[in-house]
Amino acid sequence: MNSNKVDDKQFFELLEKVKYTKPQTLKKLMQTEGLFSSLPAPIVQKLVREVEHLWNKCDRPIDLRYKEDNLTIERFDFLGVTHFLEDNSKRLLLDEIKRFGESYTIGVYENVKAYFEKNKSDLALSQRLNERDINIVRFNETEYRSEERMNLAISASLYTLPETELSPDFVPKANMLKDAFQVTTSNISQHGLKIKAKTKFKRGQLVIITFDDMEKELVFKQNLIIYKVMVCKHNTKGDVYDSMLKLEGIAANDEFSHYVKNLIFSHKHKYKVDLDTIYTSAQGKGYEQYYIDLTDALALYINDENAITHVLSDIKRQTIQPFIFAEINFLSALFDKDKVVEHLIEHQECFYFVVRLKQKQSQKVVFFSTIINNEIEVQTLLQHFKGSISARIFKLRLDDVESERALLNSTVPEEAQANYGTQRIHRYSQQTENIVAQFERLISIIPVSNGILANMHFSEEAYKPRVKDVLKPLSNLASTFHTIMPETNDGRTEDRFYYQTALTLTHLKSSCTAVSETISSLGLSCHIQGDSHFNVGTIITVSFDDFAERSTKYALGICKYTVVGFKDGVLRASNQAFSNHDGRAFWLAFILDKLDQLKVQGREQQAYGLSRAMRNLAASNTPTVNLFYSSFKARLVLNSIAVPKTWAAIQEDNKRATNLKSTVRAWFYNQDIRIELQHMARDAAAEKTTQQAVLILSTSFQNNIETVHKVSLFRLNTLSTEVLARTVKFAQFKGRKVRVYELKLNPTRNEFNRYYHDELNYIKSFATHRYKTLTEEIGNTKGMIQALDITALLPSSMLNQK
Secondary structure: OOOOOOOHHHHHHHHHHHOOOOHHHHHHHHHHOOOOOOOOHHHHHHHHHHHHHHOOEOOOOOEOOOOOOOOOOEEEEEOOEEEEEOHHHHHHHHHHHHHOOOOOEHHHHHHHHHHHHHHHHHHHHHHHHHOOOOEEEOOOOOOOOOOOOEEOOOEEEEEEOOOOOOOOOOOOOHHHOOOOEEEEEEEEOOOEEEEEEOOOOOOOOEEEEEOHHHOOOOOOOOOOEEEEEEEEEEEOOOOEEEEEEEEOOOHHHHHHHHHHHHHHHHHHHHHOEOOHHHHHHHHHHHHHHHHHHHOOOEEEEEOOOOOEEEEEOOOOOOOOHHHHOOOOOHHHHHHHHOOHHHHHHHHOEEEEEEEEEEOOOOOOEEEEEEEOOOHHHHHHHHHHOOOOOOEEEEEEEEEEOOHHHHOOOOOOOHHHHHHOOHHHHOOOOHHHHHHHHOOOEEEEEEEEOHHHHOOOOOOHHHHOOOHHHHOEEOOOOOOOOEEEOOOOOOOOOOOOEEOOOEEEEEEOOEEEEEEEEEEOOOEEEEEEEOOOOOOOOOEEEEEEHHHHOOOOOOOOOOEEEEEEEEEOOEEEEEOOOOOOOHHHHHHHHHHHHOOOOOOEOOOOOOOOOHHHHHHHHHHHOOOOEEEEEEEEOOEEEEEEEEOOHHHHHHHOOHHHHHHHHHHHHHHHOOHHHHHHHHHHHHHHHHHOOOEEEEEEEEEEEEOOEEEEEEEEEEEHHHOOHHHHHHHHHHHOHHHOEEEEEEEEEEEOOOOOOHHHHHHHHHHHHHOHHHHHHHHHHHHOOOEEEEEEEOHHHOOHHHHOOO
């Protein structure tokens, strides 16, 4: 810098360096240490005057109410001055007051005003994104309906009956109508009814319903309709109870049952079919297919003897696999020596340390491991094996298996499923059902990133125990489990099965023979015999010669197909362009009847539907909190949070759901965190790799409401013991609770909607706008963040909590 001349830019750069220094301190530094001695006296004097001005006390309020129409501005009283600020300006005000000696000064006033003027459009956008609702979803959460339900909101009266069972010829009478409860219907089906009431009714209670608003429309004699209460849940939104009722199967209800059936058939497009549960199911399945593709959790399926029978894993993709499957005996040995399952049955989850070593003399690879019981063991092992790629820490979690969840199907009502292809997709072989019935428990193994603790170092006292006193060698047992690969998006509407049968293909007046290679209800592939050629798009007639003469139900000699591919004598054809197709109906029934004998193309070694059944269980028991984000104007937007099964009640508990949303919002939309997450998302998309970080939260609870006070996020390459300890110490201010999470961010790949395609079509047929909203929400998802709680791995001396 030229000492004889200082332009405005240089002057303000100098001012930025010293403006937070008290004027008295600044003058002392100039006298004792010669600060600014090389600058002209007028410039120095101007600097001092400017700093003195910034440190002068201020009584002017900051009022942002008329600066930006799209921002929510709130009153904020502090140090005797009433301000009107948005959240980010409020936080900056408090930070600036600290930097100016805990006083509200001219410098604070000017800095906050300048910050807002520069960023007000950006702040308005941030606030809008932060105020967007966040969905809380459960994977594999479905509610089946056998019948279509029509939205119907009318007043009704409910009367309880003392009887617990009714004879088929029971007839309700007017003298039974005592003590009416006023209710409102929500939806109705031929044999079901949903009502809202201020009263909670017991499960199994028999009730009489009179539809007060429908009395004039009813054209039959019996208008006292008897239902049984099946489910009654508290609805926190309206402080009422939602009750699901089932129509009693008595003769007196028959007329009403037929009336409702005709009513729904005639008016369901007018009054709209109730889609809430189907929408929720499709939404959950939409995010579930991303989770299965991106999670690095390994799912182990355990039988009643605590032995691993099956593993769901993509060995090529999962970061955990190169380590675990380096020795095929690892998993069997894991659950033999250390009695891990027994430990998990008692504690549900634990951290587990494993190291792979090669013996010097025999050159034999041996695994050593231990369940981590205390922080001393953690520090001992980390210190000894620091930086070793052969040492890993895993978090293990055990959940009981609900086997009925493995075989879940479409949530389209059964009476409408024939129109939506449900049988083509959602099916399981008997062999799969038998295998799933043996699953008792599921253990999730989640690898903790080596980088999180690789740079840690502890005091000598911390690792006094010898490593050999902590680790135990794993025995080598014969491997007995089966590794099942998750399904991938092959672009097909349904699977094709290997099956050979004679065909005759006809186009115009020419014919040729062929032998099928694969077949499905929607298409086939076959080897042409001879030198015939077919262009893509050609419509051909296919005769299934082995079945045409034997079948009296299906016309299998004249089935129309469209050629969709022809190469090297192999023809692929589809029948999806044709309605009322006998070939489609025949092969659907044929495949369903022989699922146990047929092999599916691409998964020849698996029982049919096993991969999907295991995937359903793995998703139901996700061990991590999973966040799904999209992008808007180059910003990350949080769409949904998928929670573990143990959090199931959170969807029905409005306060817990609000706490979860507000806590996640507090760190996800924190300005510094958001910017770092955007960098991680950009790197993940560009490099096609997982981006990892550590999140530290400082929170407190008051009146069951969680408040986030401090958040910090560190990429793994910037984390050290000193940084972590300093951040945790600061976060513990005034006894606040500290939680530490490992975050793994992955970009999404191709959408795989095969198993909720039916639900999407059903929603589309009744509510196009909801279909568009849902498909855009799922389709625009850019990535997933897995959050794993690793607080227990940190020393209590660092956390200062037992």
